[in-house]
Amino acid sequence: DAKTTQPPSMDCAEGRAANLPCNHSTISGNEYVYWYRQIHSQGPQYIIHGLKNNETNEMASLIITEDRKSSTLILPHATLRDTAVYYCIVRVGASMTTDSWGKLQFGAGTQVVVTP
Amino acid sequence: NAGVTQTPKFQVLKTGQSMTLQCAQDMNHEYMSWYRQDPGMGLRLIHYSVGAGITDQGEVPNGYNVSRSTTEDFPLRLLSAAPSQTSVYFCASSYNVGKWNTEAFFGQGTRLTVV
Numbered sequence: 001d002a003k004t005t006q007p008p009s010m011d012c013a014e015g016r017a018a019n020l021p022c023n024h025s026t027i028s029g030n031e032y033v034y035w036y037r038q039i040h041s042q043g044p045q046y047i048i049h050g051l052k053n054n055e056t057n058e059m060a061s062l063i064i065t066e067d068r069k070s071s072t073l074i075l076p077h078a079t080l081r082d083t084a085v086y087y088c089i090v091r092v093g094a095s096m097t098t099d100s101w102g103k104l105q106f107g108a109g110t111q112v113v114v115t116p
Numbered sequence: 117n118a119g120v121t122q123t124p125k126f127q128v129l130k131t132g133q134s135m136t137l138q139c140a141q142d143m144n145h146e147y148m149s150w151y152r153q154d155p156g157m158g159l160r161l162i163h164y165s166v167g168a169g170i171t172d173q174g175e176v177p178n179g180y181n182v183s184r185s186t187t188e189d190f191p192l193r194l195l196s197a198a199p200s201q202t203s204v205y206f207c208a209s210s211y212n213v214g215k216w217n218t219e220a221f222f223g224q225g226t227r228l229t230v231v
Binding site for chain 2: 036041044103106107
């Protein structure tokens with residue numbers, strides 16, 4: 001799976017949009033971009049994923065560049081409860097073999113602190 | 117649905133003791149996995165399973181055993197605990213193998229201290 005690069009930390013004011021960048025310059029054609037977050041001491045929580053097109057759900061939006069080498073997770077109206085470590089992961093969606101399918105390779109992520 | 121349930125939530129072991137961390141899911145997921153998370157670091161894959169009777173090693177398998185006798189359960193065994201195994205352990209499960217884009221569901225973790 002391709003590796004990702006994220007800033008180690010960022011701050012965001014409550015009520016403002018939080019834009020979290022992720023670089024995945026070595027991503028291949030069948031690899032999806034996934035975002036998870038981990039609120040302190042809890043298990044990671046799925047946020048959103050995408051392949052080529054921009055995606056939006058009730059939690060966030062995912063913007064993927066046309067060349068797919070980078071993406072941005074957008075939390076439209078950050079709240080204090082969004083304070084967490086955010087992980088950008090790229091992984092194969094399906095494979096002829098199962099040895100890589102399903103594996104999530106976590107980096108250090110971005111520590112996001114939302115302040116009042 | 118309970119989702120992914122891990123027990124116990126906390127455990128203290130003495131060096132050399134053995135124990136089993138339990139993980140159960142009620143979503144009929146075929147894929148299950150175990151991760152460990154050390155302070156200030158991301159999660160690292162220990163072992164995973166793509167279905168009952170099938171297991172394989174992840175990134176850091178040494179010192180751990182797994183088995184998958186049922187779809188629902190995926191226990192992680194520490195054979196002889198060492199202080200280096202002090203960590204938070206997370207179990208995860210995903211939809212059926214072969215689906216293109218599926219999310220993983222994580223348990224709430226087991227915080228293990230080996231003294």
